[in-house]
Amino acid sequence: MFLTIRLVLESFAFAWQALRANLLRTILSLLGVTVGIFSIIAVFMVVDSLEANVRSSMNFLGDKVIYVGKWPWVFENNFPWWKYFNRPVPTMREFQQLQRMLPATSQSGVAIFVAKGGNTFKSDANSVSDCALQGVSYEYRNISSVPIEQGRYFTPQEMDGGRPVAIIGATIAENLYPQGEPVGRQFKTQGRYFTVIGVMKKEGKNLLGTPSNDANCIIPYGAFASIFAMSSTGMSGPSPSLGVKGRDDDPGLLNLEAEMQGDMRIIRGLKPREEDNFALNRPEMIASAIGKLFSVIGLAGAIIGSFAMLVGGFGIANIMFVSVRERTNIIGIQKSLGAKNYFILFQFLFEAVFLCLLGGATGIFLVWLITLIPQDSLALFLSAGNISLGLLVSVGIGVLAGIIPAVMAANLDPVIAIRAK
Template sequence: MLLTLRLTFESFVFAWQALRSNLLRTILSLLGVTVGIFAIIAVFMIVDSLEANVRQSMSFMGDKVVYVGKWPWVFEPNQPWWKYFNRPVPTAREFRQLERMLTPGGNKGVAIFVNKGGNTFKAGSNSVTDCSLQGVSYDYRNVSNVPVEQGRYFTLQEVDGARPVAIIGATIAENLYPGIDPVGQDFKTHGRHFTVIGVLKKEGKNLLGAPSNDANCLIPYNTFAGIFALSSTGMSGPSPSIGVKGADTDPGLLNLEAEMQGAMRTIRGLKPREEDNFALNRPEMIASLITKLFSVIGLAGAVIGSFAMLVGGFGIANIMFVSVRERTNIIGIQKSLGAKNYFILFQFLFEAVFLCLLGGAAGIFLVWLVTFIPLGDLTLYLSPGNITLGLLVSVGIGVVAGIVPAVLAANLDPVIAIRAK
C-alpha cells in the first residue's frame, strides 16, 4: 500500500516537472481547454442567471397558492378560445362562499383581489401617473407577500367598511411626498380622497418588467368595487381573482386543489357531466414551462460549447503524443530500473489531467470575471455547481485525451525505448 502511494506521488512529481520544463507548450496546450470550459460554463451561468432572474420577477405570484380565475395560465392544445372567453369571472359572493366551504386548517388564507393599471394619484401640487390600483380583501397578506416597511396593514373593519385608506408603493411615496413621512398624508384618485396608512418596501426593477410594488397602491376590495363597476362576465373592466394559500401539511397542494374544484363546481351549480367554467392556476405551471425552455437553451449552449472543448481535447492529446515521443528514452531507463507499467501510465495520465485542470480553472476564472460586467436588470452569478461541473469536465477531458498516449508509453519495450533518440 505504501509502495503504491509512493509511486503515485512520484508520478505526480514527474508530471509536474514535465509541465514546468515545457512552460510555453503547456500554456499553448491549455488554451484550448480554457476556451472550451469558458464557453460551456459561461452558457450554463447565463442560462441559470436568466432563469433565476425570471423566477424572481414572477415572485409576485406567491408560493403554494392556487388561483381561481376565468382564464388558464397554460392553454390546453386544440381548445377553442371562445370557451374561455364566455366564462364568468369570480365574484365577491363566490369568494365568501368559497371561504366558508373550504376545510378549516386546510389553508392559510383565502383572498379576492383585483387590479387596474394606468392610474394617476395627486397630492397637493405633486402627482404620479401610470400607477397600479389594487383592491384586496383582508387575507391578501396571507396569500401574497405584502412587505409593509412603514405604517401598517389594513384592519378587518377598514376592509369590510370600505374605508378610504391605502398602502402605497415606494415610488408613489417618493413622488407624492418628497422629504416627508407619507403615513397619515392624503392623496386623490378617481375623484376619491385616500389616507396613507402604510408604505411598501422598495423592490426596484425586475428582468421581465413584471408588476412591482413600487408603483402599486393597495386599497380595500369593497372600496375598489365602489369606484369601478366590476363586470360579472369580465368582458369589460377589471376582472377579480381568488387566491388560496396552501397549508404546509399539503406540500403538493393536491388536496387543496381538489377541494377547491369541488367547492367551485357546487357554488356555480355545475352538473356532474358539465365541464368546469373556471380555471385553477398555480405558479408552478409557468415555472415548469420556464424550466423546460431554459433546459433546451442550456442543452443547445452545451452542444455549441462542446465543439470548443473537443478542439481543446485534441490539442491535449496531440501534445501528449509529442511528450511520449520526446521522453521515450527516459521511459526505457525508468522501466529498466523496475518502474511498473502503471507508474508510467499514471505519469502521463496525470500530466494530461493537470493540463486540463489548469485550463479549466483559467476558464472558470474568466467566467467569474464576466459576472462583474453590468447588464442592466440581469444579475449574473457563478454557482458552486457550475464551478464543480467545469472542474469535472476538465478532469474527464484530461483522462480521455491522455489515456491513449499513456497506454502507449506504459507498453513500450524498455530495450527499444532506451535506444530511441
C-alpha cells in the same frame, strides 16, 4: 494507502516538471481547454442567471397558492379560446362562499383581489402616473407578499367598511412625498381621497417587467369596488381573482385542488356532466414551462460549447503523443530501474489531467470575472454547481485525451525505449 499517495505525488511531480520544461507548448495547449470550459460554463451561468431572475420576477404570484380565474395561465395546442370567452369571473359572493366551505385543514388563507393599471395619483403639487391600483381582501397578505417598510397593514374593520386607506409602493411615495413622512398623508386618485397607512419596501426593476410593488397601491376591496364597475363576465371593467393558500402538510396541494374544484362547482351550480367554467391556476405551471424552456436553451448551449471543448481535447491528446515520443528514452531508463507499467501510465495520465485542470480553472476564472461587471437588469452569478461541473469536465477531457498516449508509454519495451533518441 501510503504507496498510493506517494505514487500520486510523484506522478504529479513528473507532470509538473514536464509542463515547466515546455512552457510555451503548455500555454498553447491550455488555450483550447480554457476556451472550451469558458464557453460551456458561461452558457450555463447565463442560463442559470436568467432562470433565477425570471423565477424571482414571478415571486409576486406567491408560493403554494392556487388561483381561481376565468382563463388558464398555460394554453395547450389548439386552445379552444371561444369556450372560455364567456365564462363568469369570480365575485365577492363566491369568495365568501368559498371561504366558508373550504375546511381549515386544507387551506391557510382565502383572498379576493383585483387590479387596474394606468392610474394617476396626486398630492398637493406632486403627482405620479401609470401606477396600479389594487383592491384586496384582508387575507391577501397570506397568499402574496406585502413587504411593509413603514406604517402598518389594514385592519379587519378597515377592510369590512371599505375605508379610504391605502398602502403605497416606494416609487409612489418618492414622487408624492419627496420630503416628508408618507404615513398619515392623503392623495387623490379616481376622484377619491385616500390616507396612506403604509409604504412597501423598494423592489427595483426585474428582468421580465412583471408587476412590482414599487408602482402599486393597495386599497380595501370594497373601496375599489365602489370606484370601478365590475361585470360578472369581465367583459367590461377589471376582473377579480381568488387565491387560496395551501398548507405545508399537503404535498403538491392535491387535496386543496380537489376541494376547490368541488366547492366551485357547487357554488356555480354545475351539473355532474357539465365542464368547469373556471380555471384553477398554480404558479408551478409557469415555473414548469420556464424550466423546460431553459433546459432546452442550456442543452443547446452545451452542445455548442462542447465543440470548442472537443478541439481542446484533441489538442491535449496531440501534445501527449508528442510528449511520449520526446520522453521515450527516459521511459526506458525508468523501466530499467524497476518502474512499473502503472507508474508510467499514471505519470502521463496525470500530466494530461493536470493540464486540463489548469485550462479549466483558467476558463472558470474568466467566467467569474464576467460576474463582476455591473448589470442593471440581469445579475449574473457563478454557482458552485457550475464550478464543480467545469472541473469535472476538465478531468474527464484529461482522462480521455491522455489515456491512449499513457497506455502506449506504459507498454513500451524498456530495451527498445532506452535506445530511442
